Amino acid sequence: MAVWWVALFGAGMALVVATKIAFIGWGIGIPSIDFAGISGHAMRAAAVLPVIAYLALQGGRRSVKIIGVSAGVGLGILIAVSRVLVDAHSLSEAVSGFxxxxxxxxxxxxxxRPLHKPSVNGWLVMVTLVSLFWVSSGEPAPTQQMLTEMALALSGHDRPFTRADWIATGQLLPKPVTLIR
Known part of the structure; x- marks a missing residue:
């Protein structure tokens, strides 16, 4: 199961990174739907949370597993929506990530599902997750800076491509200014 998880999750993250580097380095995206790269937050939440619930609830009834996995999907939706609400991503980027x-x-x-089920202690999973969030320094990792540096190194350009470039060429309309947020 671990090999499958690493392969699937790794492929998903590689796709996220590839789309972001393509946009930052070369401006490859879809301006008509304001797509500049798959949302990594939405992708990770939608992949990880239902799987955690599935694994943590291995000893439970089928109905409990379905509720747990559905709750994980619901949290993934909330995280995808939050990315749009805080203007971190466009709707197309959040939806594609989800x-x-x-x-x-x-x-x-x-x-x-058909594999031998490992003995998973649900409480241990929850304690581990809580401790991971608790010991976090609160400082976000500089992933955007690393992606930008990689994109510039690969593309040979001296500055990153941004949505402002799409706006300047008329490919994307600027977002309207709102007084209420």
């Missing part, structure tokens, strides 16, 4: 993550989770659960 759909990719959901696909990864569904494939993993489908592959894991």
């Amino acid at each position: 759909l990719l993550g959901t696909l990864i989770g569904v494939i993993f659960i489908s592959l894991a």
Whole structure:
């Protein structure tokens, strides 16, 4: 199961990174739907949360597993929506991230279902997750900076491509200014 998870999740993250580097380095995206790269937050949430629920609830009834996995999907939706609400991503980027993550989770659960079920202590999983969030420094990793540096190194350009470039060429309309947020 671990090999399948690493392969699926790794492929999903590689796709996220590839789309972001393509946009930052070369301006490859879809301006008509304001797509500049798959949302990594939405992809990770939609992939990880249902799978955690599935694994943590291995000893439970089928109905409990379905509720847990559905709750994980629901949280994934909330995280995807939050990315749009805080203007971190466009709707197309958040939706593509959510759909990719959901696909990864569904494939993993489908592959894991017929396999021998490991003994998973649900409480240990929850304590581990809480401790991971608790010991976090609160400082976000500089992933956007690393992606930008990689994109510039690969493309040979001296500055990153941005949505402002699409706006300047008329490919994307600027977002309207709102007084209420």
